[in-house]
Every structure is written in C-alpha cells, then in structure tokens.
Amino acid sequence: xxxxxxxxxxxxxxxxxxxxxxxxxxxxxxxxxxxxxxxxxxxxxxxxxxxxxxxxxxxxxxxxxxxxxxxxxxxxxxxxxxxxxxxxxxxxxxxxxxxxxxxxxxxxxxxxxxxxxxxxxxxxxxxxxxxxxxxxxxxxxxxxxxxxxxxxxxxxxxxxxxxxxxxxxxxxxxxxxxxxxxxxxxxxxxxxxxxxxxxxxxxxxxxxxxxxxxxxxxxxxxxxxxxxxxxxxxxxxxxxxxxxxxxxxx
Amino acid sequence: xxxxxxxxxxxxxxxxxxxxxxxxxxxxxxxxxxxxxxxxxxxxxxxxxxxxxxxxxxxxxxxxxxxxxxxxxxxxxxxxxxxxxxxxxxxxxxxxxxxxxxxxxxxxxxxxxxxxxxxxxxxxxxxxxxxxxxxxxxxxxxxxxxxxxxxxxxxxxxxxxxxxxxxxxxxxxxxxxxxxxxxxxxxxxxxxxxxxxxxxxxxxxxxxxxxxxxxxxxxxxxxxxxxxxxxxxxxxxxxxxxxxxxxxxxxxxxxxxxxxxxxxxxxxxxxxxxxxxxxxxxxxxxxxxxxxxxxxxxxxxxxxxxxxxxxxxxxxxxxxxxxxxxxxx
Numbered sequence: 001x002x003x004x005x006x007x008x009x010x011x012x013x014x015x016x017x018x019x020x021x022x023x024x025x026x027x028x029x030x031x032x033x034x035x036x037x038x039x040x041x042x043x044x045x046x047x048x049x050x051x052x053x054x055x056x057x058x059x060x061x062x063x064x065x066x067x068x069x070x071x072x073x074x075x076x077x078x079x080x081x082x083x084x085x086x087x088x089x090x091x092x093x094x095x096x097x098x099x100x101x102x103x104x105x106x107x108x109x110x111x112x113x114x115x116x117x118x119x120x121x122x123x124x125x126x127x128x129x130x131x132x133x134x135x136x137x138x139x140x141x142x143x144x145x146x147x148x149x150x151x152x153x154x155x156x157x158x159x160x161x162x163x164x165x166x167x168x169x170x171x172x173x174x175x176x177x178x179x180x181x182x183x184x185x186x187x188x189x190x191x192x193x194x195x196x197x198x199x200x201x202x203x204x205x206x207x208x209x210x211x212x213x214x215x216x217x218x219x220x221x222x223x224x225x226x227x228x229x230x231x232x233x234x235x236x237x238x239x240x241x242x243x244x245x246x247x248x249x250x
Numbered sequence: 251x252x253x254x255x256x257x258x259x260x261x262x263x264x265x266x267x268x269x270x271x272x273x274x275x276x277x278x279x280x281x282x283x284x285x286x287x288x289x290x291x292x293x294x295x296x297x298x299x300x301x302x303x304x305x306x307x308x309x310x311x312x313x314x315x316x317x318x319x320x321x322x323x324x325x326x327x328x329x330x331x332x333x334x335x336x337x338x339x340x341x342x343x344x345x346x347x348x349x350x351x352x353x354x355x356x357x358x359x360x361x362x363x364x365x366x367x368x369x370x371x372x373x374x375x376x377x378x379x380x381x382x383x384x385x386x387x388x389x390x391x392x393x394x395x396x397x398x399x400x401x402x403x404x405x406x407x408x409x410x411x412x413x414x415x416x417x418x419x420x421x422x423x424x425x426x427x428x429x430x431x432x433x434x435x436x437x438x439x440x441x442x443x444x445x446x447x448x449x450x451x452x453x454x455x456x457x458x459x460x461x462x463x464x465x466x467x468x469x470x471x472x473x474x475x476x477x478x479x480x481x482x483x484x485x486x487x488x489x490x491x492x493x494x495x496x497x498x499x500x501x502x503x504x505x506x507x508x509x510x511x512x513x514x515x516x517x518x519x520x521x522x523x524x525x526x527x528x529x530x531x532x533x534x535x536x537x538x539x540x541x542x543x544x545x546x547x548x549x550x551x552x553x554x555x556x557x558x559x560x561x562x563x564x565x566x567x568x569x570x571x572x573x574x575x576x577x578x579x
Contacts, residue, residue: 052463078465090463092456103453106446107465113474114446122446165464 003066004029005169005199006051011060013046013223020046022223023060028169033191033200035210038220039244044203045087047220048173051201052084053077065168078107081168085158087177087203093147097138097157100146101129104164132164133157136190152183159190170200176209188212207245211235219244271523271566272436275530279429283422292421296493299425301533302432303489308513308525309432309439310482315511316520317443318475319455320370323378324385325510328358328480330392330502332487337404337497341397347410347418347492354488355481361388362480366473385507392499403498410492418492428489435482439522442478451475516557518564527565 004027013021020043028034036044049055051062053074062070069077092100102125106112109124119125133139136156141149146157155175162170175191176184188209191200195213204210210217211231218228219240226244227237234240279298286294307329314320332354339350365384372380398404409419418424442448453461454468462468491497500506509532517528535553539546561568 054459054463073467074459074462075465075467078463084463086460090457090460092453092460094456095453099449103449103461104464106449112446112450112466112471115448116441116445118441118444119446119449120444161460161464 002029005065006201007061007063008051009061009063011047011050011062012058013043013050013055014058020223021050021057024220024223024225026218026225026228028199028201030199031196032215033195033202033213035202035204035214035217036220037204037207037210037217037244038226042220043223044220045173046223048084048171048201048203051171052082078165081166082171083162083165083167083169084171085155085162085173085175087173089151089154089158091146091154091157091161093145095146096143097133097146097149097153097160098126098129098142100157101132101160101164102126104161105129105132108164108166129160129164132160135163135194136160137186152179152186155179155183155187156190159187159194163194167198170198172200172202172204174204175202176204176206184209268523272526275526276429276433279432280426283425295421295425297533297537299428299489299493301530302428303486303493304510304513304533305526305529306432306435306489307483307486308510308517308529309436309522310479310486311510312514312519312522312525313439313442313475313482314479315514316522316524317448317455318451318472320472320476321378321511322369322381322476322479323504323507323511324365324381324383324388325479325483326504326506327385327388327502328362328483329487329490329506330388330497330499331358331361332484333491333497333501334392334395334398334404334487335484336410336488336491337406338398340406340408340410341404345408345411346414347412347488350410351485351488354484358484358487359477359481362477363473366476366480370469370472370476382504382507385502385504389499389502389504392502399498401499403496403500406491406495406497409495424492428493431485431489435485436522436526439482443522447471447474512554516554516564518566521566524564524566531565 006028008024008026011021011024012019024047036047038044046055050057053072057070061068064077064080064082067080069080092103095103099120102119105125105128106119130139130142133142136159138153138156138160141153146154149157159175176187179187184206191213202210202213214231216229217231217234219226219234221243227234227240235245279302282298283295307325311322311325314322335354335357336350339345339353344350369377369380369384393401409424412418418427443452450461450466450471454466454471458468487501490501513528513532514525515528516532517526518524535550536546539549557564563570
C-alpha cells in the first residue's frame, strides 16, 4: 500500500465565529495532481495558507512525508520540501528573474551564512536556476528585473521559484489567476510537463485547466469537502453540479 | 559582462558611482594629511578623521536600513558602547588597543545580539521605537555611571597603546589607522551584501514572506546583520574615544542616532557609497554653517528637507541624474 505524501485529518480554522476550514480530511498520493476547487470564499486560500504554515490551524493534523508538521513554522515546512506559489504574485521585484530563482536554489544547497564570495557568481546556484527558468519558458528573460515582467511571466517565475526548491509537494494557489487565455494555455502546458515529477495541490478557478490537469479533484464549499474523486466522478456528481459546477460551466 | 552586470546586486546603480566615488573619496582622505599643513594644519586632519569615524558607523547603518530594511533608531548606542569600553578600561589602567578593541567589538556585538533578539520580533514603526528605547536605555545607563563621570563623561588619560607601543599617539599615524578601518569596513560590507548572506538579507527586505516560504529563517539572518552592524558601530566608537580622548553619554543620545540616519538618507540608501558621501556632506555642511552662525540648524534643517523631498536617491541619486542629463545634452 502506497503512503500518501500529504494527509490532512479533520483540519479546522476559525476566524472568530466563522468556520473557514471545517473538518477537512484529504490526502495527496505520490505523483498525483490533486485539484481543490470551489466558489469564491469557500476557504481554498485559507487551506493553502494552513498547509504552508502562513496560518496556524485550530484543530486537526497535517502529516507531510510521514511527519506531523501541524505546528511547524513556514521556513521549516519549506525546508522539508513543501513549496508554494501565491494567488497574489509574490516575488522579489527588484531582483532579476535569475536571482529570484537562485535564492530558492540557495535555500537547498549548503549554508547561506556565508559572508564572503559573490553569490551571483556561483555556478552551483545559477545552473539549477537557469534550468528551472527554462522549464517554465523564461530562459530568455533571466536578467530582467522581476518587477518588469508581464503578469503571465511573473506567474511563470513563481512556478520556477517553486521548482527550484526541489519540492516534495507543490502547493499552487491559483497559478492562472488574472492571466490571459494564451498565457493560461502556456501555463497549463508547463504544468502538464511538470506533472508526475512531484505531487501537486492545485487551487484553481479555471475549470478548463483543472479538468485538463487533475488526477483527483476535491470540491470545497463553505470550508467543507463536498465531494472528492476523479474528474469524471466529480463532473457527474449531482451535488457538485448543483452547488458549484452548474454556474461555473455555463 | 552583460550577464555579470545584470546579476550584480544593488550598488551598480550608476556605473561610475559603484567604484569611482569610494575610491576617489579614499584617495582624498589619503592625501589630506599631506596637503593639510599648507591648508589648515591639524584642524583639517582631525575633521577628516571625524568624518571617517562616523562613516564607519554610517556604512554599517546602511547595511541595516538600505539592505535589510531595518530602520534602527538606536545605532549611536553601539558607538557609545565601543567608546565606553575604551574609557572604562583606561580608567582601570588597561590602555592597550589589543584588549580595548576586542572588548569594544564584543560589548557592542553582545548588546546588539541581546537587544536584537527582542527588537527583531517586531517590524516597521515598532522596530524603530524599540531600537530607540534600547538606545535610550544605554544612554541613561551611561549618565548614571557616577564612577565614570556620569553626565559629564570621562576623560581618557592617553590614547590606547598598541602592544605596548604608543603607536597611534601621532596624529598622522592615528589618521591612517582610521582610514584603514574605514576602507576595511567598507569593503567588508560590499562583500557582505553580494554574498549568499547578503542576498537573503536583501530578499527579506524585498519580500519577507516569500523569503521565508523559500525556506529561510529570516529572523536569524536579520539578527546576524544586526550584530555585525552593531560591532562595526562599536569599532567606530573605539576610534571616536581615541580621537577625542574623551567619552560622554552624548555619544549615544537619540539625536546622534537620528543624525546617523540623516547621513545615510542624505547620501542615498542601499549603496554604501551613499553612506560615505552622506557622512562627509553632513559633517562638512555642519562645520561650514556653524562657522558663520550659531543658529546653523535653522539653515541646515530646511536644506535636509529639500534634499529628502527632491532628491529621492539622496546625493548619489542626484549625481547619477546629473550625469545622465549631461550625457544626453
């Protein structure tokens, strides 16, 4: 029997009286792309924030790679191999695209308490960073300050940062948010190529992208998992259609 | 080369400013004692030494503000701790730099470490206030040190000896020792901001959440930077005590901390060169204005406001802009 990479057990989060994550139980298998969908305000981003450690959980457990990380801080989870992208692009705007990714490589290769020696000249950092940029189609844009990249390119850069962390699990929070049709298609392509290298939790609004990519889909409504299964099962589930997909598919 | 330039971190704002400015300034400092006897004698040499001593502290402060985004309002406390290390040791008959200098560095680094543990739990305006509070704590502690002069400060009998020799007793030798300390501190900081460590520090300033999710414990890096900057300010204090042969609580007043921030802002943040230029500009303007009116602050204040308002990158930015326009025209 294959162990899941990530297992959430009855996870909870309350903001005052509002239960945003309500007894969420979910697992992600090795190599699987597990999509979490749901209407606005369903608590998808909150769930991702709990997974990455940006928000503390009120109850329940998160087991990642055989370890209970429910109480671990953000940087410790990242060090264990949990990489994430943000719904609102989170990059270092005044760093070049390459330096953004090289910083992520640096987190994985040796101590960063090195006070001498030019980091920008280290081939051991620039090499993997260039490879990750090439993976997302940014090979031509390595020296552009990240703040000057187009929106779609920034989304791709975020993906490259996550790749450079050599993740054991990738958390993607709406990677297609705000991108044009063409850019979305390009990102779907990139994700399809990356699929299988590591498991992915994908939170996304673009249903075309989700159904094109996901191995399994969980539907989150008002903080609860309404249904979970393969794309075909979820599409056919009358409860899901009634609660969410009905409007979304029109 | 194009590749190299693009990856190069912050200092490469204007091509000329990255190297020409600091090297030019160091050269001017180096020849000053040689031409000073003609121009104005000991006064110029001691003014030059004073500028260089504060430049050491200002460069360290730029490391925190310009590269770490940590606006420390208590930087003068570390200068004071360095200076008091010299003064107190000397009051007990320990007058050798081989003991006084390591003590000054260790005491200021330790105070930075202990206070940094608390200060760096906060951000933004709270960080400014809590560094100010710890600075004032050091200040009031010094004023209450009755055995060491209290409010009035403490006169040091003589400059530190070096391994028993009265080496820096000579004004010129001392001057060049100060220059060596400044050049060393400056290039150490230059290396630091381009290193792996410096990259994490700069990343944490740009986007702390992103830097943490990549896997860095931002707090530890900021604490290390705070300790390094504290120790460098301690070095500045060690030199200041030896320059004036006197230590006083005024060295660590909050006004002094504010002046240091103004020096760095005036020169331009986040280039280290700005800190050099700003310190020189600040102290020279102060000296010049004080020469013809005792109310020089009335003139100096508005000048600072104008510079901060209209020259966003400080004097460094102003100069780069000027060069750009001249280049075009």
